[in-house]
Amino acid sequence: MTRAQLFFKAENFQRVGAFKFRGACNAIAQFTPEQRSRGVITFSSGNHAQAIALSARLMETPAVIVMPKDAPAIKLAATRDYGAEIVLYDRYTEDREAIGRKLAEARGLTLIPPYDHPHVMAGQGTAALELIREAGPLDVLVVCVGGGGLISGCATAAKHLLPKCRVIGVEPEAGNDVQRSLREGRIVHIDVPQTIADGAQTQHAGEHTFAVMRALVDDVVTVSDAQLVETMRFFAERMKTVVEPTGCLAAAAVMHGVIPVAAKRVGVIVSGGNIDLQRFSALLFPPA
Numbered sequence: 001m002t003r004a005q006l007f008f009k010a011e012n013f014q015r016v017g018a019f020k021f022r023g024a025c026n027a028i029a030q031f032t033p034e035q036r037s038r039g040v041i042t043f044s045s046g047n048h049a050q051a052i053a054l055s056a057r058l059m060e061t062p063a064v065i066v067m068p069k070d071a072p073a074i075k076l077a078a079t080r081d082y083g084a085e086i087v088l089y090d091r092y093t094e095d096r097e098a099i100g101r102k103l104a105e106a107r108g109l110t111l112i113p114p115y116d117h118p119h120v121m122a123g124q125g126t127a128a129l130e131l132i133r134e135a136g137p138l139d140v141l142v143v144c145v146g147g148g149g150l151i152s153g154c155a156t157a158a159k160h161l162l163p164k165c166r167v168i169g170v171e172p173e174a175g176n177d178v179q180r181s182l183r184e185g186r187i188v189h190i191d192v193p194q195t196i197a198d199g200a201q202t203q204h205a206g207e208h209t210f211a212v213m214r215a216l217v218d219d220v221v222t223v224s225d226a227q228l229v230e231t232m233r234f235f236a237e238r239m240k241t242v243v244e245p246t247g248c249l250a251a252a253a254v255m256h257g258v259i260p261v262a263a264k265r266v267g268v269i270v271s272g273g274n275i276d277l278q279r280f281s282a283l284l285f286p287p288a
C-alpha cells in the first residue's frame with residue numbers, strides 16, 4: 001500500500017491498553033517512601049488515569065484521579081476497577097489542572113500530570129527504544145501528539161540511537177496546537193478541539209515537552225477524523241486488531257500519504273486501543 005516497510009509498535013496490546021503505563025510506572029517508581037505512603041493524584045482524559053491507577057495499585061500507593069464527566073465509559077469503569085478514587089469535572093467549563101493542584105496540596109499527594117513531567121516523558125520513550133531494538137534502523141519514526149509526552153520520549157530515544165532518523169508528529173486537524181507552536185516558536189493555546197481523537201484533545205503542549213519537541217521533532221503533520229476512521233477500519237479488517245481513534249493518528253498519516261515514506265523503513269507507534277465496541281461500531285457504521 002505505501003511501498004515502504006512499516007514496523008508497528010502495538011501499544012494497544014500494552015497493559016491498560018495504551019503506552020501510558022510506561023510513563024506512569026516510571027514516575028511512581030521514583031517516589032520516596034514518604035510520597036509513596038501519601039499517594040499520587042492526576043488529571044486525565046482516560047488512558048493516563050488507568051495507567052496511574054494500575055501502577056499505583058502494583059506499587060501499593062493510593063491514587064486519586066480527576067476525570068472528565070464525559071470520558072468514555074470503558075475508561076471510567078476501568079479506572080474505578082483498578083481501585084482508584086475518582087473526582088469528576090466538566091471539561092468544557094472547569095480547569096482540571098487547578099482542581100488537581102488544590103487536592104494535591106490539601107492531601108499531600110504527589111501530582112503526576114499526563115505528559116509534562118520528565119519521568120513520564122522518559123517512560124513513554126521506552127516504546128521507541130523497544131521498537132528500534134526489535135526492528136533495527138529506521139529512516140522515519142511517526143508518533144501521535146497530544147501534549148507531547150510520548151513523542152518527546154520517543155524522539156529522545158530515537159535520535160540517540162539513530163541520529164539520522166526523522167521523527168514526525170501527527171495531530172488531529174482540529175487540534176494542531178503543537179504544529180502551530182513549533183512553527184511560531186512558542187506554546188500556542190487552543191480551545192478544546194472537536195475531534196474523535198479524544199487522547200489528543202489537549203489545548204497546549206507542556207513546558208518540558210515543548211522544549212524537547214523543539215529540539216528533536218523534525219515536523220508535525222495533521223490528519224482528518226475521516227482518515228482516522230478509515231485507518232480504524234483498516235486495522236480491524238486487515239490487521240485484525242482494535243485501535244482507538246487517537247491510536248490511529250500516526251498510521252493514518254502514513255497510509256494516506258501525508259508523510260512520504262516510499263522505499264523507507266518506517267516506525268509507526270500505535271498508541272492505544274481503548275474504545276468501547278458501541279462507539280467503535282458507531283464510528284465505522286454511522287447512523288444514516
Ligand SMILES: *Cc1c(COP(=O)(O)O)cnc(C)c1O
Pocket residue numbers: 018019020047048114115144145146147148149150151199200202244246247271272273
Ligand atoms: C495520551 C495519548 C496520546 C497522546 O500522548 P501525549 O503524550 O499527550 O502526546 C495518544 N494516544 C493515546 C492512545 C493516548 O492515550
